[in-house]
Amino acid sequence: MSEELSDLLKIRREKMDEFRAQGMEPYPYEYKKTHSAAQALAKYKGLKEHEESPEEVSVAGRLVLKRGHGKAAFATIQDETGRIQIYGKLDAIGEQKYALYQKLDMGDFVGVKGKVFKTKTGEITIRLSSFVLLSKSLHPLPEKWHGLQDKEIRYRERYVDLIVNPEVKDVFVKRSKIVSLIRKFLEARGFLEVETPILHVMQGGAAATPFETFHDALGLPLFMRIAPELYLKRLLVGGFEKVFEMGRVFRNEGMSYKHNPEYTMIEIYQAYADYNDIMDLTEELVVTAAKEVLGTLEIEFRGDKINLAPPWKRITLIDALKKEGIDLEKKDEEGIRRIAKAKGIEGAEEIGVGKIINVLYDKFVEPNLRQPTFIIDHPLETSPLAKKHRSKAGEVERFELIIAGMELANAFSELNDPVDQRERLKKQAELKAAGDLEAESMDEDFLRALEYGMPPAGGLGIGIDRLVMILTNQASIRDVLFFPHMKPIAAAKPKEEEMRALDESN
RNA sequence: GCGCCAUUAGCUCAAUGGUAGAGCAGCUGACUCUUAAUCAGUUGGUUGAAGGUUCAAGUCCUUCAUGGCGCACCA
Numbered sequence: 136m137s138e139e140l141s142d143l144l145k146i147r148r149e150k151m152d153e154f155r156a157q158g159m160e161p162y163p164y165e166y167k168k169t170h171s172a173a174q175a176l177a178k179y180k181g182l183k184e185h186e187e188s189p190e191e192v193s194v195a196g197r198l199v200l201k202r203g204h205g206k207a208a209f210a211t212i213q214d215e216t217g218r219i220q221i222y223g224k225l226d227a228i229g230e231q232k233y234a235l236y237q238k239l240d241m242g243d244f245v246g247v248k249g250k251v252f253k254t255k256t257g258e259i260t261i262r263l264s265s266f267v268l269l270s271k272s273l274h275p276l277p278e279k280w281h282g283l284q285d286k287e288i289r290y291r292e293r294y295v296d297l298i299v300n301p302e303v304k305d306v307f308v309k310r311s312k313i314v315s316l317i318r319k320f321l322e323a324r325g326f327l328e329v330e331t332p333i334l335h336v337m338q339g340g341a342a343a344t345p346f347e348t349f350h351d352a353l354g355l356p357l358f359m360r361i362a363p364e365l366y367l368k369r370l371l372v373g374g375f376e377k378v379f380e381m382g383r384v385f386r387n388e389g390m391s392y393k394h395n396p397e398y399t400m401i402e403i404y405q406a407y408a409d410y411n412d413i414m415d416l417t418e419e420l421v422v423t424a425a426k427e428v429l430g431t432l433e434i435e436f437r438g439d440k441i442n443l444a445p446p447w448k449r450i451t452l453i454d455a456l457k458k459e460g461i462d463l464e465k466k467d468e469e470g471i472r473r474i475a476k477a478k479g480i481e482g483a484e485e486i487g488v489g490k491i492i493n494v495l496y497d498k499f500v501e502p503n504l505r506q507p508t509f510i511i512d513h514p515l516e517t518s519p520l521a522k523k524h525r526s527k528a529g530e531v532e533r534f535e536l537i538i539a540g541m542e543l544a545n546a547f548s549e550l551n552d553p554v555d556q557r558e559r560l561k562k563q564a565e566l567k568a569a570g571d572l573e574a575e576s577m578d579e580d581f582l583r584a585l586e587y588g589m590p591p592a593g594g595l596g597i598g599i600d601r602l603v604m605i606l607t608n609q610a611s612i613r614d615v616l617f618f619p620h621m622k623p624i625a626a627a628k629p630k631e632e633e634m635r636a637l638d639e640s641n
Numbered sequence: 642g643c644g645c646c647a648u649u650a651g652c653u654c655a656a657u658g659g660u661a662g663a664g665c666a667g668c669u670g671a672c673u674c675u676u677a678a679u680c681a682g683u684u685g686g687u688u689g690a691a692g693g694u695u696c697a698a699g700u701c702c703u704u705c706a707u708g709g710c711g712c713a714c715c716a
Contacts, residue, residue: 142685143651143667185674200676207673224673241666254674278652278665280677285652287708299652343715388715389642398716497715535716542716573715598716611709624707 143275150238151271157235161271166246169193173216176259179251187262188251194219194261195246195269197298198239200279208237209260212245213298220260221247228263236263241279242272242298290619303614310603310615312428314381317401317599320423324416326377326403331366333359333383337576340364340520341596343386344572346396359385364520364594365581367404368549371592372584376406381599392611393541396620399599406590409548410532413593414509417536417544418445420597421507425606436539436605439505447507449534452496455510459499463492489516489529504537519559519575521547536597538605546595553585 151161170178170192179188196214206225211218225233227249239245249263277283282299289296289303296303318328336355338345340362348357363380370378381401388394405412425432425443432443453463461478463471468488475491478499486494492514500510511534512524521531532548550556560582563575603615613619 146667200678202675202678203672204675204678205672207675209675209678211676220676222674226673252674254676256674256676258674258676260674275651275666280665281653283652284654285648285708287648288652290708341716384716386715389713391713391715392710394715400716545716596716601716622707 144273147240147271147273147275150240151273153238154235154268154271157231159235159268161268163267163269166195166267166269167193168195168246171216172196172212172214172219175219175251175261176217179253179259182251182253182259184253184255184257186253191248191250191264192261193246193248194221195244197272198241198243198245199276199298201239201241203237206233210239212247220254220258221249221263221266222254222260223263223266228265232265235268236266239268240272240275242274242276243268244270244272287621290613291621291624293617306603306607306609306615307617309428309607313424313603313606314599316424316427317381317420320420321377321379321403324377326379326405327375329367329370329375329378329380330382331363331370331380335360337578339575339578339581341384341386342517342573342575344388346385346387361386362400362596363402364596365578367402367594368589368592369581369584371404371406371549372587372589376590377404379403390620392613393601393604395600395612395616398612398616401597401599403595403597404549404592405594406592408593409591410511410534410546410593413546413595414449414511414534416593417509417546417595417597418447418507421536421543421602424602428606434605434608436608437610439539441506441539441605443507443538447509447536449509449511451512452492452500452510452514453512455500455504455508456492456495459503461495461499463495487516489514493517501537501542502540505539507536507538509534509536518547519563520550520556522550522552523555541601541605542598543601543605544595544597546593549589549592549594551585551589551591553582556585557582 154161172194175192175194182188194212194214196212196219198210199213199218200211202209208223210221210223212221223233223236228236245266246269247261247263247266249261249265252260252262254260277295277299283289283296289300322328334348334350335358338358338361340360341364343361345358345361348359349355350357361384363382363384367378367380379401381399383397384400385397387396390396403416405416422432422443422445425434434441434443456463461474463474466474471488471491472484475495478495480491480494480498496510512527512530513521513533515523515529515531518531518533521533524530524532534546535542536544550559560575560577564577567574567576600612600615603609604612607615609615
């Protein structure tokens with residue numbers, strides 16, 4: 136690493152020693168503050184120019200701007216609620232303290248105490264009577280004008296991104312509100328939040344390649360869950376009627392603007408409901424989230440104007456394909472294969488008809504759906520956990536919610552016929568044996584549970600990250616994850632060695 | 642996995658194949674109501690890594706690493 140970095144680091148470490156030598160501990164244990172920055176600003180916003188608050192306030196935060204004027208200096212500190220200006224004067228805090236005040240670096244945490252006044256330019260400001268260092272920062276912050284632009288560093292060192300790019304924090308605050316709101320929404324409707332295993336003995340509940348891990352003491356290979364579905368259904372068997380689980384699932388697949396190897400999904404199950412009921416629930420949930428968090432149903436995402444106002448369009452998968460000029464109605468297997476070939480679907484000879492229909496849909500329908508749309512009634516073959524359609528042969532009662540070309544939710548009338556389920560899983564097991572990494576396992580315990588009897592039920596999964604993307608207009612899933620998955624960098628080593636050398640020299 | 646692009650000081654960015662620069666940050670000095678404070682001076686670079694072409698490479702070529710975007714796969 137460069138000499139330069141060493142210099143910047145060295146100077147800050149020397150200052151840390153200097154503070155300590157002057158009797159100001161650089162890492163004290165606590166600080167009693169009376170106000171947040173926002174509270175102090177709100178409380179004293181009515182002050183007239185040069186008027187001063189009767190009492191002192193204590194505020195703590197990170198120093199983010201400095202403006203020195205010789206024997207006085209303005210600075211700006213930032214806490215979770217915002218920024219507030221402070222003003223330190225030589226004759227107010229004394230020569231020794233003022234020398235330390237001048238030595239503060241951008242990024243240092245300080246606790247400041249003093250009366251509040253309004254400057255002649257109208258800014259509410261704390262006039263220091265004293266201050267303490269609360270944490271010495273040893274790394275320089277990015278530039279105050281442009282902040283941190285480098286996407287790689289923003290993702291890898293999110294803590295720095297959060298310090299200097301306030302709009303990033305806003306996205307995550309909104310994410311937290313959306314999650315909280317969904318919980319409240321469901322609890323208000325009598326749903327119970329539950330937790331089921333994340334380490335699974337078997338792969339199931341979705342079509343996806345899992346991460347494998349290993350339990351040493353048991354000598355047991357395990358899978359990180361790809362979905363909580365099969366456990367939540369066991370709870371329906373056990374007598375719970377309305378449950379949901381919000382949590383991380385893991386899929387060992389490619390990464391893109393809408394895929395991260397681990398992501399947050401909510402699954403919701405309601406006994407005695409079918410997929411029509413669940414469609415209503417989904418629509419209401421998303422609309423409520425948008426209204427409460429954004430205050431509007433007109434949103435923009437990746438350049439598209441999207442209107443979330445209900446009711447949303449509901450169209451069958453076959454009709455949606457027809458609208459794109461792909462008419463599969465009354466086509467036999469032969470005819471569908473011919474169309475797939477004409478449309479340039481690769482490997483169409485080796486996959487089943489249901490899968491072909493799905494591929495055609497993924498390729499020609501989903502990317503074109505911008506406005507919220509429920510695509511309903513999927514091929515039975517690719518939906519091994521969904522109930523057969525009550526009136527259409529070869530199809531299941533299933534829907535996917537598409538917004539802005541992204542699948543946001545997936546739901547079905549849940550299959551509760553244990554004989555049918557056993558046959559479907561058997562087919563999955565055959566696919567698995569033939570090398571399909573995404574196929575379901577033959578889960579005997581799950582089948583036994585169904586054999587005890589599961590009430591008719593509707594089930595739903597929503598990708599929380601994607602929902603947050605759409606509601607906050609973030610173009611990439613990485614922008615709604617604090618710490619998106621990144622490859623480790625091998626070149627990090629010399630930096631560590633340098634830090635160690637620095638430690639030893641002290 | 643494939644294609645395109647990017648990687649230069651702590652940060653943000655420049656540099657027709659011909660002496661690596663600026664702003665901010667840092668350091669020194671001046672300045673007791675500034676706010677992207679200002680003014681003067683100043684430190685800081687193995688140009689992501691390794692090879693190659695050339696009298697000469699930040700710049701051209703090859704390989705690699707990391708990232709971004711698009712495609713593929715997937716939710």
